[in-house]
Amino acid sequence: MASQNPSQSTSQSSGPATGDQRLDKDTRETLVSVARHGLLLAWSFVVLFPLYWLASMSLKPPGQANALPPDWLFLPTVYNYIRLAQDGAFLAAFANSVVMVSASVVLVLLIGVPAAYVLSRYAIPMERDVLVWILSSRMLPPIAVVIPFFVIFRSLNLFDTRIGMVFMYVSINLSLVVWVMKAFFDGIPETLEEAARVDGATRFQGFRKVVLPAAKPGIFSVAIISFIFAWIELLFGLVLTNFEAVPVTLFVYSFIGSRSIEWGMLAAASMAMILPVVVFLIAVNKYLAAGLSFGVVIKE
């Protein structure tokens, strides 16, 4: 079937497509282009409308936030943001998230990057199985993982601590870091380190001074992607914290239970959570596909 493809497709396309071909080529191309841009605009609207709505809610004065029909024109106010900045619980949760997630990213890089280097450069017995095993840590549903850790953390006094949360955040990103960095190291020619070794550098120096700098874009992007995955995590905060180590996701969630929801403040809190990540995503845009695909799509 596939081998006959050329002859078949020509005969087929001249069949049903005759009507089409009467349109001259320019018109057809214009039509395709119009359809393309129409669809892209439609999806842009789908993407932007909820975000626009959230942003406008956060900037509306209280009482106007949920007016229907919507007040499309309104005088923006930073009232909600000011109230948010005075809210101790929000500030604590936001600071917690920044500290815990950043620490987890540093730690996961320290653990994952050297391991990825070894997986890339040395002959590992059953390498494929090892890699699938590493990936399997991502397959485990967090809820199944968190129950044992809930019990253990209580007895080790790690419950509701930042250290415990940092460990959990490391656990969700380690497989990603190892896979992506292995792919990046695979793409760095070994001759570079060999040259350094000839010049008298030790293995470790070769790694630190030659390989790591060459892998910088990979490290940068995998760090940001790990940050995002930890930043948006709710379940661990819900189960393993209750006061001291509450992350910002749990703060946003806690709005839902309260009887009279302050929509404007909720919207402002959500915006505060989203905006840094948008900046990060744009910063890492070029390597996002490589990172998200666990290093399989390495080009571009």
Added chain:
Amino acid sequence: MSTQTQTETTTSETGVARLRALWNDYLPYWFIAPMVLVMVLITFFPGAYDLYLSVIEEPTFDVFAAEFVGLNNYATAFGRGGAMHSFIITVTVVVSALALETVLGFGLAALVAGVESERLQSFYRVLFIIPMAVAPVSLATIGRIMLNSEIGVIPYLIEATTPFAAPAFLSEIPLLTVVLLDTWNWTPFMFIIFYAGLSSVPDTLIEASRVDGAPLWRRYLHVVIPYMKPVVFVATLIRLIDLFRTFGVVYGLTQGGPGTATQLVSINIYEQMFINNSPGVAAAIAVVYLVFVVAIANIVIAKVGFEGVWD
């Protein structure tokens, strides 16, 4: 005194040298050991501990004091625990969201890749990844506001601009709402990987098929997609795995309700553990879920294989 310090420094110097030699000679082991340690801790330990919790009466650290109850907890889980219902709900959500996100992601990637203006292309590429910045729980709260039957802007707009009555998103079609929110959130993931995959298809390949006169859909089906097979495989595999982890968007949106209409397995386990206070039942469902997800992922990996992915 001075001689003593002298000898001390020399011994410590040789000590340092010995340590340094040890460090460099066994470098690969030092490098990989922490990762292996953490991996063992996060893969084998939770499964084993879930298994242990699932066959005893009450959680206890003393293995010998624990009262063994056999498969009682499993019977409870699949009896009044509603585990079966949760598995069906989960599979429904995972399969439909995965299908939607794959098709939409690919369609968008193909559309964007065809835009002539480079600048416009990178504009769309950046714009379309933004939903990923929204944490599922934030998305759930946004959804609660915008989809609310009384104060929501989306039901309002539907009724104001179309002749149709807006459905009650959170009470009549909660499952569909969950799928649609997840699609909004994670289609960018598929989009950006497919887009990178599409841009790696050599132009000559596309040119050749265009000269053949093959219609567009045929070109994609027989030339582009086979070329991109590893990319498609990896993107769907990772998204599949991640979909089984879904929690925040549903918990924030409906908390499994109304009733048990959106009670995913992860939410069922959470409620058994923290609302019903029955860790044994929670652990029993967790064990089944764990085996279920790992088995599915491994079957997919074995069936499709990583050929071309890392060889």
